[in-house]
Amino acid sequence: MNAVTEIENVTGKAVPEPKVILSCEDITVEFDGFKAVQRMSLKLQQGELRFLIGPNGAGKTTMLDVICGKTRPASGRVLFQGDIEITRKKEHQIAELGIGRKFQAPSVFAGLSVAENLELAMKQNRSVWATMRAAMTGEDQERIDRQLDRIGLRAKTAWRAGSLSHGEKQWLEIGMMLLQEPSVLLLDEPVAGMTDKETDLTGELLRDIANEHTVVVVEHDMEFVRNFASKVTVMHEGQLLKEGTMEEVQQDDRVAEVYLGKRRDAHAHS
Numbered sequence: 032m033n034a035v036t037e038i039e040n041v042t043g044k045a046v047p048e049p050k051v052i053l054s055c056e057d058i059t060v061e062f063d064g065f066k067a068v069q070r071m072s073l074k075l076q077q078g079e080l081r082f083l084i085g086p087n088g089a090g091k092t093t094m095l096d097v098i099c100g101k102t103r104p105a106s107g108r109v110l111f112q113g114d115i116e117i118t119r120k121k122e123h124q125i126a127e128l129g130i131g132r133k134f135q136a137p138s139v140f141a142g143l144s145v146a147e148n149l150e151l152a153m154k155q156n157r158s159v160w161a162t163m164r165a166a167m168t169g170e171d172q173e174r175i176d177r178q179l180d181r182i183g184l185r186a187k188t189a190w191r192a193g194s195l196s197h198g199e200k201q202w203l204e205i206g207m208m209l210l211q212e213p214s215v216l217l218l219d220e221p222v223a224g225m226t227d228k229e230t231d232l233t234g235e236l237l238r239d240i241a242n243e244h245t246v247v248v249v250e251h252d253m254e255f256v257r258n259f260a261s262k263v264t265v266m267h268e269g270q271l272l273k274e275g276t277m278e279e280v281q282q283d284d285r286v287a288e289v290y291l292g293k294r295r296d297a298h299a300h301s
């Protein structure tokens with residue numbers, strides 16, 4: 032399963048080809064006859080941080096909903112890890128396969144401590160829980176500590192989650208997701224409502240996470256995207272408008288017209 036396909040680069044030297052972990056093919060979503068997404072395709076490589084941008088109503092959230100099984104497409108299919116078709120699977124089955132979804136608002140248990148939230152999340156990881164039940168504590172504590180360091184909340188382990196800042200709650204929820212060891216993380220506007228400092232720290236956190244997981248971020252904050260995106264997918268009116276580096280996307284006239292241009296105009300008039 033882990034065989035790495037090799038391709039030849041321009042010098043004729045064999046280099047490992049990045050593995051596609053998730054592939055959305057020709058997805059169309061209809062709501063009462065209205066096509067919210069139209070023949071949209073999206074391929075994600077293992078370990079990439081992909082930003083999904085576009086104006087309001089472009090279909091970004093609907094694409095995440097299709098991937099995580101919340102919305103059924105009228106046509107098209109979603110393949111996970113090569114040949115596992117997840118298009119008609121239920122949300123919980125898709126989550127168990129390793130695709131985690133985080134919605135915009137943080138959802139942590141406010142009355143529990145940071146540590147308790149993380150412990151609970153880890154216990155929901157059924158496969159690990161079942162196989163490692165006998166050898167719990169030490170190893171589990173290490174896994175929790177690792178996430179605490181990663182999300183920057185080690186000093187606040189005993190704090191009630193409800194007393195954390197908005198940004199810290201978002202990081203805690205990301206840490207909780209990571210303890211379930213997903214291959215793919217889908218995040219809806221993770222930096223909305225964060226301070227500039229929190230936004231930057233979140234960008235660094237997402238980059239760090241993307242070394243081990245594949246991360247898809249739906250985002251409106253263009254400064255954040257500019258600072259942290261390597262590859263960007265732009266949607267408009269349910270369709271793929273452009274895909275490429277931030278530079279390529281910014282230089283595209285159609286993107287400027289439907290999206291970036293509109294934002295510049297909005298700023299110019301404010």
Ligand SMILES: Nc1ncnc2c1ncn2[C@@H]1O[C@H](COP(=O)(O)OP(=O)(O)OP(=O)(O)O)[C@@H](O)[C@H]1O
Nearest residue numbers: 062066067085086087088089090091092093094251
């Ligand atoms: N459950 C639904 N029923 C009917 N129409 C819907 C439903 N969900 C989304 N839509 C419509 O589908 C289109 C795409 O919505 P979607 O939320 O995916 O866009 P988006 O790009 O995420 O927008 P935003 O950036 O504003 O969140 C919009 O016109 C929206 O009104």
